[in-house]
Amino acid sequence: MYPLLLLFYSSFARSQVPLVLTPEQLQTDFARFQTALQEAHPAPYRYTPKGTFDSLMVATRARLNRPMSQQEFYQVMTPLLVALRDGHIKWIVAGRDQHYPFHPDTLFPLKLYFLQDKAWVVGSYDTGTIPPGAEVGAINGQPMAAIIERLLAQGTFADGKTLNGKYEDLNHFFSGYYATFVGAPATFDLTYCYADTDTTVRIAPVTFEAIKKYEGTLRIVSQNARLSFEDSTKTALLTIRRFWTEGDEPSYKKFLAQAFREIETRKCTALILDLRDNEGGEEKYGIKLYRYLAQRPFRYYDRISVRQKKALSFPAYTPKLYRMLRGLVVKKQGDGYVFTAQRGLKIRKPERHAFAGKLYVLLNGGSFSVTTEFAARVHADRRGTFIGQETSGAYEGDNSGIFAITQLPHSKIDLGVPLFGFYMANLPADLEKGQGIRPDHPVIPSIEDVLMGRDPAMQYVRQLISNQ
Incomplete structure (x- = not known):
């Protein structure tokens, strides 16, 4: 269930892609895409009705009637990925960064925050010299609101009806999205407002290497899982940034x-569990973390679905x-298949030493996959405050686990299809189809919070604890 599967994609060698793909080549690649979904994806109609999705497939195939570039x-195929409403699906141009697949030398030069x-x-x-805090009004004459609407419609980092993951993607990878779905011009005419003054300037693009260098300077290397205490309120703070361990990191089991x-x-009466920007893992x-928080025996998953039992008919990498x-x-019963060997089904x-005090869980749009599953169990059991x-x-579960990776033969785009459909157990009766875990206390950082490095959600939860 790892959010990044680049290690799998390295299984395919990068090869030359024709400058122009013929309609016959496009149709061949489309057929591979369709077969992969039909044979491998556990729940392609989980959030989009079969009739609606099938109609979109027919319309998309009809568009592949002329020569196209990669x-x-x-671009033509991406709406199909979006329609799956499956944040785990992977659509990566072979040999390139998944967020910057095109125009690595002419990228938008500013990092933005979206709300x-x-x-x-x-x-x-x-x-x-564009000042931090300047509000962007337009890029190359196109209003920023229209650009945001256009790019959100292309975002795939979201399950069901959720949107915050798409905003997180824009916060981190706007330059890549813009180059892929809007354009990569030689210059950018930027209109912005700062200190109540509107200004238009022409700025030059940057390279992908410049973006990587910038992001590298911001990256804070810190322990993945860490625990601290606030003795004045008998509060523990447990931060977990990802649900897997790397290299020589301490054992997760021993850490917990x-x-x-x-x-x-320490006789703590409150625990703050910070799972923001935790995209998941194993x-x-x-399950192990919830065992330290549960107050009674529980069942984590209701079922784990798979599409079929037989081997895939198309060339694909699947883990041994x-x-x-x-x-x-x-x-x-019926036409479905289920996977039966998983500890969460029992x-x-x-x-x-399970904690029996008050639990407060911090989440945001970067909380995904295993993190959302865990939060769903906490929320459904009314174990904590969010x-x-x-x-x-999505609250009800996700499609993830192990992936089948196939490379479309002519366009050389890698399609990663999750093979397991996870469904959480004992969900609330009033659950809205496709919703995420919604906080009891919504807290959204403002641009001032971002620029000043403030953490309003953490401030809020500490005040909440001190007032009780």
Whole structure:
């Protein structure tokens, strides 16, 4: 369920793509795309009705009747990915960064922060002089609100009806989105407002290497999972940035055992669990964490669906583990199949040192996949209070786990299809189809918060605890 699958995509060698793809080549690639969804995706109609999706497939195929560049084909096909409403689906031009697949030498030079239909400058990838905090009014004569609307419609980092993941993608990768779906001109005419003054300037593009260098200077290397205490309020703060471990990082299992023993020893009455920007990882990590928070035995997943049991008919990479586990797929009543061997399907008991105090969970649009699954269990069991923003993952579950990776033969675009459909157990009866985990206390950072480095959600939850 890892959010980034670049290690899988390296399985395919990069090869030359024709400058122009013929209609016959486009139709061949479309057929591979269609077959991959039909044979591998566990729930293509989970959020978009079959009739609606099938009609979109027919309309898209009809558009592939003229020669196209790789980028044009990428653009024509993207609405199909969006219509799946599956944030785990992968659509990556082979050998290129998934967020900057085209025009690496002519990218928009400013880092922006987005809120609804507005955007502000928060940094520059070159030595530009646009002041941080300036509100962008237009780029090359096109209003910023229209650009945002256009790019949100192309975003795939969202399950169901959620939007915050798409905004997070724009916050991080706007320059790539703009180059892919709007354009990559030789210059950008930028209209902005700062200190109540409107200004229009012409700015030069930057390279992908400049963006990587800039982002590298901002990256803070810190421990993935960490615990601290605020003794004045008997509060523990547990931060988990991802649900997997790398390299020589401490054992997650041992970390949790030690952390919750210490929380118990210190007699903490409140726990803040910060899961913002945690895009997920391994399912067992979320299940293990909830065992330290649950107050009674629980079932994590209701079921795990798969599309079929037999081998795929098209060329694709699948992990050896999946090929070994196919024998554990069984047919259920009706036409579906389910995967039966997963610890989350069984009744799990709380851990010995499970925390019994008040739980506060911080979430935002970067909280996805395993993180949303965990939050769904907490929320459905009414175990905690949520602060922040709606998750990009869907409350009812997701399509993820192990992936089948196939490369479209002529366009050389890699399609990653999740093979398991996870459905959470014991969901609320009033759950809205396609919603994420919505906070009890919404807190959205303003542009001033971003520029000043303030954390309004953390400030809010601390005030909430001190007032109780």
